[in-house]
Amino acid sequence: MKWRNTRSRWGIVSVGLHWLMALAVIGLFAVGLYMVDLGYMDPLRNVLPDWHRSIGLLLGAALVLRLLWRFVSPPPAPVPEHTRMEHLSAHAVHWLMYGLMLAMVVSGYLISSADGREVAVFDWFSVPALTGNVQGMEDLAGDWHRWLGWTLVILAGLHGLAALKHHFWDRDDTLRRMLCMKLRQSRSPDRQ
Amino acid sequence: MNRTTMTRSFLASAVTVAMFGAGQALAADPSGTYEFDREGQHQFIQFRISHLGFSTLYGRFNDFDGSFEYDADNPEDSSVQVTVDTSSVDSNHSERDKHLREEDFLYVSEYPEATFESTSVEMEGEDTATVTGDLTLRGVTREIDLEMELINHGEDPWGNYRMGLEGTTTLTLENYGIDYDLGPQAEEVTLMLSVEGIRQ
Numbered sequence: 001m002k003w004r005n006t007r008s009r010w011g012i013v014s015v016g017l018h019w020l021m022a023l024a025v026i027g028l029f030a031v032g033l034y035m036v037d038l039g040y041m042d043p044l045r046n047v048l049p050d051w052h053r054s055i056g057l058l059l060g061a062a063l064v065l066r067l068l069w070r071f072v073s074p075p076p077a078p079v080p081e082h083t084r085m086e087h088l089s090a091h092a093v094h095w096l097m098y099g100l101m102l103a104m105v106v107s108g109y110l111i112s113s114a115d116g117r118e119v120a121v122f123d124w125f126s127v128p129a130l131t132g133n134v135q136g137m138e139d140l141a142g143d144w145h146r147w148l149g150w151t152l153v154i155l156a157g158l159h160g161l162a163a164l165k166h167h168f169w170d171r172d173d174t175l176r177r178m179l180c181m182k183l184r185q186s187r188s189p190d191r192q
Numbered sequence: 193m194n195r196t197t198m199t200r201s202f203l204a205s206a207v208t209v210a211m212f213g214a215g216q217a218l219a220a221d222p223s224g225t226y227e228f229d230r231e232g233q234h235q236f237i238q239f240r241i242s243h244l245g246f247s248t249l250y251g252r253f254n255d256f257d258g259s260f261e262y263d264a265d266n267p268e269d270s271s272v273q274v275t276v277d278t279s280s281v282d283s284n285h286s287e288r289d290k291h292l293r294e295e296d297f298l299y300v301s302e303y304p305e306a307t308f309e310s311t312s313v314e315m316e317g318e319d320t321a322t323v324t325g326d327l328t329l330r331g332v333t334r335e336i337d338l339e340m341e342l343i344n345h346g347e348d349p350w351g352n353y354r355m356g357l358e359g360t361t362t363l364t365l366e367n368y369g370i371d372y373d374l375g376p377q378a379e380e381v382t383l384m385l386s387v388e389g390i391r392q
Contacts, residue, residue, distance in 0.1 A: 039372075039373055040372065040373055040374050040375070041373060111287065111290065112286065112287060113286070115284060115285055115286040117285070117286070135254070135280075135282075136279065137286070138287065138290040139279070139290055139293060142290055
């Protein structure tokens with residue numbers, strides 16, 4: 001298993017970032033939905049939003065790393081069994097998800113920094129507000145954060161289902177190469 | 193002092209006397225319709241509520257408008273009306289403000305305005321009164337009493353006639369459909385209105 005991506009499979013850096021970010025997105029979504037309905041007296045009332053903000057901003061950092069890494073170490077070639085249509089739609093969904101993750105990080109940050117307050121990442125460091133105090137920005141950013149969040153999770157769900165379909169139905173290497181599993185023999189290497 | 197300067201100086205004094213005289217004449221009868229000084233932002237609606245009994249939280253509504261009628265001869269015929277944009281709530285904390293605008297509290301998407309319309313004025317002292325009226329907040333209309341004080345009135349330095357009022361009242365949140373549990377110390381909120389009106 002190599003650090004870098006090769007022509008036929010993902011390297012450790014890409015695989016690690018992928019699964020870490022998948023975990024973060026699903027966790028942030030679940031915690032986000034849950035925490036906004038917590039009662040004022042709930043013991044988790046303050047700690048869950050603290051984690052949500054912190055992990056959200058770290059996800060943003062991971063996204064930057066991941067996009068940079070795409071240039072440093074380009075993705076493997078498409079799985080040979082994929083049709084052109086499959087390849088293009090997968091590509092579109094990947095970039096849509098990158099965009100949505102970025103928009104989620106930015107809109108979340110804008111909710112918390114709308115009063116000019118910095119946003120803390122655990123007690124490690126804080127990201128200062130860039131906008132100063134903007135009246136009502138938290139509401140607009142909040143609406144975007146909610147709907148983009150749903151969009152991202154639904155898209156990620158489709159992305160996951162597609163991976164399972166490739167794994168169990170098409171029996172190709174799509175999921176295997178993202179799991180660092182031994183690749184099946186490419187059954188028809190000359191097929192597009 | 194030469195002649196010209198003397199003349200000017202005399203004229204200036206005459207003008208000053210005339211202005212003051214006029215001012216006093218007006219001050220004798222402050223009756224009239226006053227619009228809140230929204231443009232100059234000499235108007236505040238603040239609220240305060242206990243935070244778990246530890247301290248007092250202050251917030252305000254940034255956007256509202258109103259007017260009052262003042263009848264000097266018969267102050268109990270005076271009246272006041274206020275319209276508040278509830279989405280302008282500001283407690284200097286964006287996440288809290290966002291929550292305050294949601295259904296748990298002000299529900300501003302459904303009830304973007306709160307209004308107060310006085311129905312009667314009862315003088316308590318020379319400059320204090322109980323102003324009774326209908327407060328509509330979060331779709332609920334209830335009669336409340338504002339304890340009001342007329343702070344001062346008179347000419348301002350820029351040619352307008354101003355009157356300053358302060359009023360306070362205390363509301364029970366649950367009466368307005370706000371039953372979010374903030375603890376037993378925070379079931380009531382005090383509203384403080386501090387405004388200057390400019391006579392029209």
